[in-house]
Amino acid sequence: xxxxxxxxxxxxxxxxxxxxxxxxxxxxxxxxQTPTVAPTVAPEHDHGSGASPMVKGTxxxxxxxxxxxxxxxxxxxxxxxxxxxPDAFGKTFHIATPLQDSVGVITPSSLHYVATTRGAFVPDxxxxxxxxxxxxxxxxxxxxxxxxxxxxxxxxxxxxxxxAGNRHNGRQxxxxxxxxxxxxxxxxxxxxxxxxxxxxxxxxxxxxxxxGAEEVKGASSMPIAKAMDDCIIAxxxxxxxxxxxxxxxxxxxxPGFEGIFHTKWLRRIKVVDRYYMNYNDYGHLEKSEKEAxxxxxxxxxxxxxxPSGAQQLSGPGFYEITGLAWSGGGAIRSVEVSTxxxxxxxxxxxxxxxxxxxxxxxxxxxxxxGKETEILSRCTDEIGQQQPTREQVxxxxxxxxxRSYRVPGLDNSVMPWKINKDGSVTNGLA
Amino acid sequence: xxxxxxxxxxxxxxxxxxxxxxxxxxxxxxxxQTPTVAPTVAPEHDHGSGASPMVKGTxxxxxxxxxxxxxxxxxxxxxxxxxxxPDAFGKTFHIATPLQDSVGVITPSSLHYVATTRGAFVPDxxxxxxxxxxxxxxxxxxxxxxxxxxxxxxxxxxxxxxxAGNRHNGRQxxxxxxxxxxxxxxxxxxxxxxxxxxxxxxxxxxxxxxxGAEEVKGASSMPIAKAMDDCIIAxxxxxxxxxxxxxxxxxxxxPGFEGIFHTKWLRRIKVVDRYYMNYNDYGHLEKSEKEAxxxxxxxxxxxxxxPSGAQQLSGPGFYEITGLAWSGGGAIRSVEVSTxxxxxxxxxxxxxxxxxxxxxxxxxxxxxxGKETEILSRCTDEIGQQQPTREQVxxxxxxxxxRSYRVPGLDNSVMPWKINKDGSVTNGLA
Numbered sequence: 001x002x003x004x005x006x007x008x009x010x011x012x013x014x015x016x017x018x019x020x021x022x023x024x025x026x027x028x029x030x031x032x033q034t035p036t037v038a039p040t041v042a043p044e045h046d047h048g049s050g051a052s053p054m055v056k057g058t059x060x061x062x063x064x065x066x067x068x069x070x071x072x073x074x075x076x077x078x079x080x081x082x083x084x085x086p087d088a089f090g091k092t093f094h095i096a097t098p099l100q101d102s103v104g105v106i107t108p109s110s111l112h113y114v115a116t117t118r119g120a121f122v123p124d125x126x127x128x129x130x131x132x133x134x135x136x137x138x139x140x141x142x143x144x145x146x147x148x149x150x151x152x153x154x155x156x157x158x159x160x161x162x163x164a165g166n167r168h169n170g171r172q173x174x175x176x177x178x179x180x181x182x183x184x185x186x187x188x189x190x191x192x193x194x195x196x197x198x199x200x201x202x203x204x205x206x207x208x209x210x211x212g213a214e215e216v217k218g219a220s221s222m223p224i225a226k227a228m229d230d231c232i233i234a235x236x237x238x239x240x241x242x243x244x245x246x247x248x249x250x251x252x253x254x255p256g257f258e259g260i261f262h263t264k265w266l267r268r269i270k271v272v273d274r275y276y277m278n279y280n281d282y283g284h285l286e287k288s289e290k291e292a293x294x295x296x297x298x299x300x301x302x303x304x305x306x307p308s309g310a311q312q313l314s315g316p317g318f319y320e321i322t323g324l325a326w327s328g329g330g331a332i333r334s335v336e337v338s339t340x341x342x343x344x345x346x347x348x349x350x351x352x353x354x355x356x357x358x359x360x361x362x363x364x365x366x367x368x369x370g371k372e373t374e375i376l377s378r379c380t381d382e383i384g385q386q387q388p389t390r391e392q393v394x395x396x397x398x399x400x401x402x403r404s405y406r407v408p409g410l411d412n413s414v415m416p417w418k419i420n421k422d423g424s425v426t427n428g429l430a
Numbered sequence: 431x432x433x434x435x436x437x438x439x440x441x442x443x444x445x446x447x448x449x450x451x452x453x454x455x456x457x458x459x460x461x462x463q464t465p466t467v468a469p470t471v472a473p474e475h476d477h478g479s480g481a482s483p484m485v486k487g488t489x490x491x492x493x494x495x496x497x498x499x500x501x502x503x504x505x506x507x508x509x510x511x512x513x514x515x516p517d518a519f520g521k522t523f524h525i526a527t528p529l530q531d532s533v534g535v536i537t538p539s540s541l542h543y544v545a546t547t548r549g550a551f552v553p554d555x556x557x558x559x560x561x562x563x564x565x566x567x568x569x570x571x572x573x574x575x576x577x578x579x580x581x582x583x584x585x586x587x588x589x590x591x592x593x594a595g596n597r598h599n600g601r602q603x604x605x606x607x608x609x610x611x612x613x614x615x616x617x618x619x620x621x622x623x624x625x626x627x628x629x630x631x632x633x634x635x636x637x638x639x640x641x642g643a644e645e646v647k648g649a650s651s652m653p654i655a656k657a658m659d660d661c662i663i664a665x666x667x668x669x670x671x672x673x674x675x676x677x678x679x680x681x682x683x684x685p686g687f688e689g690i691f692h693t694k695w696l697r698r699i700k701v702v703d704r705y706y707m708n709y710n711d712y713g714h715l716e717k718s719e720k721e722a723x724x725x726x727x728x729x730x731x732x733x734x735x736x737p738s739g740a741q742q743l744s745g746p747g748f749y750e751i752t753g754l755a756w757s758g759g760g761a762i763r764s765v766e767v768s769t770x771x772x773x774x775x776x777x778x779x780x781x782x783x784x785x786x787x788x789x790x791x792x793x794x795x796x797x798x799x800g801k802e803t804e805i806l807s808r809c810t811d812e813i814g815q816q817q818p819t820r821e822q823v824x825x826x827x828x829x830x831x832x833r834s835y836r837v838p839g840l841d842n843s844v845m846p847w848k849i850n851k852d853g854s855v856t857n858g859l860a
Contacts, residue, residue, distance in 0.1 A: 073670070125500075317581075
């Protein structure tokens, strides 16, 4: 689409800017060079990395590799998360993923966001001792060991998880602060429906409750229809065991639902005959069953991760604007990008076939003319839901613009990034 | 297909086996329990994990998480790899990924296989200093910094890499030893064709050579048609920067070609007018251009990872047989599994839409009757190539069966796992 039509021209336009001060080196080296096919690393051929020091191997690095010490991207405390000291216990604890450094779709497990209401401590569970019990209004209650679960038919699906507290306002500086409470991983496990069929649902089975191994009660009511549709009892995450901070050895995946429902350290599922409201359903209290079920689902949302707040453009020329889009409603159908503050919206390129309830990476080729402007993204999902602008949200709830990130439910409004004359990028809501 | 038709019945059949000794606990707990929705963790409700000790948070764990200490899966030296001590320098160095523990499609970056001809040491490259030079028979040689590359249109694709030394024989015990020199990751970067269009190819451009920042020359001749098709200059791996052992900060991806061509620590690409044979093309020496180009491509290959060598079945009953399939010829079209030593082949379930030149996870529902047998898998790719049996390979090359893993090019023959009466799993080639 737009991208395909303009990329080549934009690249040529920007060729000068890109090559400026770079091609010289390349040309000099090329001309002064005999066409050796496997050249030795001689000073005159050195591009700056030939003389790199070597990192000695260690038994640990051979067995299990690590990232470069030049890569320093880390998780940070999310503004809404309350106490965040490593010794925080029994407190709301929100750690945001560094989206500004993200590439592709997968969030590295070490950088996956974490949200708990019990602090930085995590249960240290021995998988040999761990059990999952399924009971309630079923014909045959069953308890499964980890080995039992791994013998059953498995599924592998890429899904995002987002915390309902993932809200953006004018006081936040980076995309890690505005949107860092969402992540995406490749999850592997057994469909909950496979286990419930083994137990046999009674006709009175309407909702289910999940409990994790934590002092804080991890129970939340969810519709049994969701359980029979696509919920996963996950033991695998990005090709290895689920990480402790994400529920090792077992996590309930409820694709597209708010993060609070993806119960970590899962040990019990109870099938019940009615909707129970309990304190973990904060935000959903005093709702009818129908409203509650609907409110659980994450709306269509997207954000530009590069360029984003606190990043710096090195000058006019070509840049690919890139970011992530996701929706609890299913797969992303399309993403649009505006580079003029929302007056004109252009179709962005989707980087790979969108998966259901998964992050989708998008890109839009842009030549910055050096003038001040605002860049935004918005998405539409497969059931036709479109991500709203901040103005639309404020108007819908009839609240002041600056308060509109505090609306009931989730904040999935469009995020504007301001590009300043000096190439600095700042929060467009500030 | 087969799987869908039999899964339910097999599960019911195995229900007894699965529930045996397990349902009791579940039933007892369920009956003795009042229907609290958010139960506290009382001894009578404890399934073994409620009393788990807690792991205290640390600044390091908050910033960058780690796996559970109960997860001990590590890479090991591959039998063919020569010296493997961490201080090995300038030696062939092959480290195999633990496929027996793999779940899903992605290989965790920390466990991605490593093969070098320069030992355990890796270049310690400062990305700010690193440059990629493209020269040779081009209109305009160019040199790119990491920041230049990250401004250009990006692609994100899941691709496997396999070492030509990934061969299985009767002396190996586990699937890590037989097939561990292959891995799969989500790679992000710039298409090489995007950069070559900027440089402008001269009409004499027929092949290209890649050089990495290592003492050992990393150059190999590759067809320019491949460069313009799907080669990626990758800076991202599984959502973060490429790991040092895999080429940080830049690696050449040549989807479907032997691992040796995926040049690590990439710093130079030279476009040339003819096929050069150099010592890194071992195995391809004395080949015609056409033969060489063809021999670069990985054939259709698959292996059962669970149950596999040295694993143990806990007794008769239901097991999902699962494994991985891949091909340099494109996407996997189908996978078949035999549970009777190759007499009958059954269609396996593909776990997700197969990607081109990517691992594809397959599963087949199986009820083990407790008798001795042999399980095998074979795959067919989108261009119709079918993975050969060991017998077919031996016959084709007219070599003894036991020597047939040493045939020219790759060994992509079918791998048999023997299931013994006691539930132990051993190498079917032994």
